[in-house]
Amino acid sequence: MTSSPGSSFGLEDTLKAILPEGKFAGPLPPVHLWNPEGCGDIGMEIRADGSWWHEGGRIHRExxxxxxxxxxxxxxxGVTYLVTPHEKVLVHVEDAPFLAVRVDRTGEPGPDQQLTFTTNLDYQTTAGPDAPIRIETDPETGAPAPYVLVRGRLEAKLTRPVxxxxAELAVPAPDGTNRLGVWSRGVFFPLGPMA
Incomplete structure (x- = not known):
């Protein structure tokens, strides 16, 4: 990303906003508070396999x-952006911006258990009231497409192994309907009908 003509900020200011403590382990920047006027399209894309691309070339630097x-x-x-305090650019997302590549269960099986997902970029989210699991079903094939909310409106698509x-943790729905699902932080998330 380049600065807009006439702007008085530099790369150092932008990096301080993105990495306030100078490291990835620090708090995430408050992008929900940033509303820059400028918006551009620089050919940034996140493909369904989780790879990032810029102007047709894959970004290999993790x-x-x-x-x-x-x-x-x-x-x-529904539009996704890269946002700094000074500008924002469109990101074309083919499916979801993250992939959930791992799930860990803690607690006793049932309503009190917690399911924590780790993404391909090392973010973690624990399913629950503020991080739902949802399933979309392909109308033609009937194949499920599962997602979990990571932050804001950004989701991770669950990889097939996850x-x-x-599915191995699934239990019958508590309301007696013909559905299977999983519990996390007191919420039951349906995964699909019983076979």
């Missing part, structure tokens, strides 16, 4: 991808 991922924001209109692990 540190750069992680840096960009810290300033991702999906707005109410979804299979969830």
């Amino acid at each position: 540190r750069l991808v992680k840096l960009f991922s810290r300033i991702l924001r999906k707005d109410e209109d 979804f299979y692990e969830l």
Whole structure:
């Protein structure tokens, strides 16, 4: 990303906003508070396999991808951006911006257990009231597409092995309907009908 003509900020200021403590382990920047006027399209894309691309070329530097991922924001209109205090650019997301590559269960099986997902970029989210699991079903094939909310409106698509692990944890729905699902932080998330 380049600065707009006439702007008085530099790369150092932008990096301080993105990495306030100078490291990835620090708090995420408050992108929900940033509303820059300028918006551009620089050919940034996140493909369904989780790879990041810029103007048709794959971004191979993992540190750069992680840096960009810290300033991702999906707005109410469904459009995803890279946002700094000074500008924002469109990111074309083919499916979901993250992939859930691991799930860990803690606590006793049932309503009190917690399911924590780790993404391909090392973010963690624990499913519950503020981080739902949802399933979309392909109308033609009937194949499920499972997602979990990571932050804001940004989701991770569950990889096939993670979804299979969830399926092994599935129990009948508490309301007696013909559905199976999983519990996390007191919420029951349906995964699909019983076979």
